[in-house]
Amino acid sequence: MVETRLLIVAFNRYIDRLRGILSRQERFSADASHQLKTPLAVLKTQAAVALASQHPHHWYESLQAMSVTLDSTIQLTERLLQLSAVKHKEQGERRFSPVNLYDIVQSGCFTRLAQARSKHIDLGYEGEQEAMWIEGDEVLLSELCGNLLDNALKYTPEQGIVTARLERDGDAVTLVVEDSGPGIDDEHIHLALQPFHRLDNVGNVAGAGIGLALVNDIARLHRTHPHFSRSEALGGLYVRIRFLSLVPQ
Secondary structure, three states, rough: HHHHHHHHHHHHHHHHHHHHHHHHHHHHHHHHHHHHHHHHHHHHHHHHHHHHOOHHHHHOOOOHHHHHHHHHHHHHHHHHHHHHHHHHHHHOOOEEEEEEEHHHHHHHHHHHHHHHHHOOOEEEEOOOOOOOOOEEOOHHHHHHHHHHHHHHHHHHOOOOHHHHHHHOOEEEEEEEEEOOOOOOHHHHHHOOOOOOOOOHHHHOOOOOOOHHHHHHHHHOOOOOEEEEEEOOOOOOEEEEEEEEEOOOO
16 A cells, blocks of 8 residues: 555655656747747748839848848747757756866857957966866757857847856865846846746846846756855856765865
């Protein structure tokens, strides 16, 4: 009887988890469809304007506008595919391997130096200068770090500061990314983690509102979660994620 009861409890928990996954997938599919319809409609309008004009100059202007729209649509599609991949992995068995988080953060900073220089932003790494091994999915962890850095660089104004840092804390490795941008008020953090939601304080900065939601999903897949607050040193957003270390110190 005890074994049967435990089996029933385990089965019910599995069913509840499966329902939650399916519900999130349905919401994601509906939201993704809505998000893609907007830029496609804009592209159609821009093409119609070009076709209706007899002046080459107007064609050139329309092509320029279409190019900008296509760039943003490609970025949106890439983010949607990343988010979809994470949600798909939530359903299956987690196949993790040893990952050097130090290499991921260093690579993430290095590949974004040109982007930082274009806005005269001081992008740098602080902290431990040695390998820091955790268990995880290397591709997804690279996406997590990249999205944190991209988000910071996007919303930090010109001549601002973006800092990435790794810290050892007992049996854990902590990733920190902070910036001198507008930050997020505590009461709005839960909104920032919802896919496709953009806060009012971002101004005219382009974006789809997926970056931090993707960070949250990847962290959850690695059995952790991001902590968001106001940076005491820089005044902007402060993000901290704690991972279990493979080499306890």
